[in-house]
Amino acid sequence: MKFLSILKYTMIGNLRDFKSILSYILFPIILIMILGSALSAAFAPTNIGDxxxxxxxxxxxxxxxxxxxxxxxxxxxxxxxxxxxxxxxxxxxxxxxxxxxxxxxxxxxxxxxxxxxxxxxxxxxxxxxxxxxxxxxxxxxxxxxxxxxxxxxxxxxDPTNPSYEMVDLVDEQPITVEGNLPQAIDFYVVTILVMVLMYGTAVSAKEFENNLKGEMGRRIRTAPLRSSTVLLSKLAASVVIVFIQGTIVAAISKYAFGANLGDDPMFVLSIILLGAILGCGLGILVCLLVDDPEKVGGVLTILVPVMTFLSGGFIGGSFMGIEKVMPNYYLQNALFNNIYGSGSVNMSLAYIFIYILIILILALIIGRRRTAW
Structure with a gap:
């Protein structure tokens, strides 16, 4: 009951900040429109040329x-x-x-x-x-x-003349470029949607700072509440907000822009939920590690775009394997593999769950040791 009460009142407080919620929806929508339009030619199939x-x-x-x-x-x-x-x-x-x-x-x-x-x-x-x-x-x-x-x-x-047979080296196979191929808008809907989920770091960090530090933090610490209960309830409240934002971005992209998000909406929603949990958990972890409200915002402002870039979210490609360290990479891959059937979804999901588990465990351990608790 304590968990639900904290969750309820935190949600009410979050929904009052309508401008912030709206900005995390409009910004990615505009970015998808710009990138999807400007880079559409880069995704058009071409021949190898001379x-x-x-x-x-x-x-x-x-x-x-x-x-x-x-x-x-x-x-x-x-x-x-x-x-x-x-x-x-x-x-x-x-x-x-x-x-x-x-x-x-x-x-x-x-x-x-x-x-x-x-x-x-x-x-x-x-x-x-x-x-x-x-x-x-x-x-x-x-x-x-x-x-x-x-x-x-x-x-x-064998000094005698060896026998050999000449064969054709080029086997001409006509192919078609029609079918389930990603266009620029399809690519950027997935990568920017994941970036929205990673911006859950800012949502949860703001919630953590507003409610667990200062006067509110002192009230919570003097209340008969376990630190894990408070942390998880605040995390859950942030996850709900980010999940709503991600769902709206996905819905607008699919039904307004005609982007391809596959034929399994429940899978897309599940990835949005997992991404929201991962992003919000990472935000609280960064907040605990930095332990300075003035620096947290700056760290996250740099961290999220860098993670998106290194995971191939802006220009695609590989960065000498660095992309495989980024959680964005596995969220993106899970969606791409589900939409286009190009690889193992289960492997990407496994890495996502591992990231979430590590982040939550570290946040709980560090949170208990901080004097703020």
Whole structure:
């Protein structure tokens, strides 16, 4: 009963702050509209385009010419455009100036070293080594050189001519871009919705400071109440507010903007609830750790956007695995996997529950030790 009484009166107090509640709804809605519209072209499917390749062949033997013949094969002519340049420095300049995508360099002793079974390689150069065009050229060359190595190895064990069969390396499979593909609005509805839930840190921190510090805090400490009861009731009140905010943002996004949130509204609501618990719990934990009302707001103002950015919430992509440390990452993944069926929902849910458990345990332990209690 004490828990419900504290929850009730805290909720009444929270609902009086209508401006704050409204701001946490309008801000993400406007952000979704801006990002979903401005970056829509980035989510449109495109073909790989032409790959401009310049080749410098200094090989004294025949292997270099054979490699060039292979790259000029009809299988690759639709997307691989070859230019020969005997001057290596000129070829490098073409790549550096952006006139060519990839430089393939075959050194002077390539054929001889291959025959002598010495270590050797065809070099691939580009100003952007992570470009998918470099990967495509590299895979094509590896397939040929792997076959070449197999032939020479076979000759070492059996001097007679080895038998081999030429096969097509490119298997054309028509695909369609229609179907359940995320558009910009779909992507940002999920990531910004999660950011709203993480802003529950500010809601719960404000509630903690307003009601558990100062005069109100002294009254609560002198009352016959367990610290865990007070903390959990305040947390529950904050969770309700954040859950309502998240639900409204999701509903407006789906029914007003036509965003894709899947066909399971109960799952979406469950993720909103879990995200609200996680965000509000994290807010109270930060408040307990910082223990300075003037600094808490600044910490959370930086923390939430940084977490959203590092989890790929603004531009997508990976940050050397750092995104997997962010709770946003698992909330986003749970929604994306449920909507598009692209991975395990259960794994993401497991991490979410682990985060919630760790945060609540730490908050209870630290809360009992603070003099504010």
């Amino acid at each position: 790959i401009q390749v310049v080749v410098t062949n200094e090989d004294d033997g025949e292997t270099g010419d054979k490699i060039i013949e292979f790259l000029e094969d009809d299988e690759f002519v639709d997307f691989l455009h070859l230019t020969k340049n005997d001057n290596l420095e000129d070829a490098k300049s073409e790549v550096n100036e952006g006139n060519q995508d990839v430089l393939v360099y075959i050194n002077k002793d390539y054929s001889q070293k291959l025959e002598d079974s010495e270590k050797n390689s065809v070099e691939i150069m580009s100003i952007n080594e992570s470009d998918y065009k470099v990967t495509i050229v590299n895979q094509i060359l590896e397939s040929y050189i792997s076959g070449l190595n197999t032939v020479f190895t076979s000759l070492e064990y």
